[in-house]
Amino acid sequence: MSKETIDNVQCPACHSISIYRDGKARTGNQRYLCMMCGMQFTISHRTRVKERPLCLTCGQPMHLYRQEQTLVRFRCSSFPTCRTYVKVLKG
Numbered sequence: 001m002s003k004e005t006i007d008n009v010q011c012p013a014c015h016s017i018s019i020y021r022d023g024k025a026r027t028g029n030q031r032y033l034c035m036m037c038g039m040q041f042t043i044s045h046r047t048r049v050k051e052r053p054l055c056l057t058c059g060q061p062m063h064l065y066r067q068e069q070t071l072v073r074f075r076c077s078s079f080p081t082c083r084t085y086v087k088v089l090k091g
Contacts, residue, residue: 013039038064057084 010017011034022033022040029042038052052061055076062074062085071089076082 009043011037011039012041013037033064033067035065036063053086053088055082055084056086058082062086 009019009032011019011032014034014037016034016036018035019032020035022031025031025042027042031040031042033040052063053074054060055062055078058076058078058081060077060082063077063079064072065075065085066073069090071087074086074088076084
């Protein structure tokens with residue numbers, strides 16, 4: 001898939017263009033991950049995979065900030081006003 005094609009894809013939940021390719025589905029379709037709301041989707045089938053935790057400080061939903069091999073980091077959606085983050089172990 002070319003750079004031009006990925007620029008035309010939007011998250012179906014929040015309509016953000018801040019998405020990354022996230023491997024392939026079993027059907028062979030390209031899978032995408034929205035970095036703003038954490039929704040994982042393909043163009044033909046859209047399902048929410050991850051639930052966002054609530055910020056412990058202000059109660060707002062948190063955004064997926066970074067994925068690493070063993071953990072996922074969430075950051076408060078009120079950033080930079082609230083700088084709370086949460087690390088969640090994968091598994």
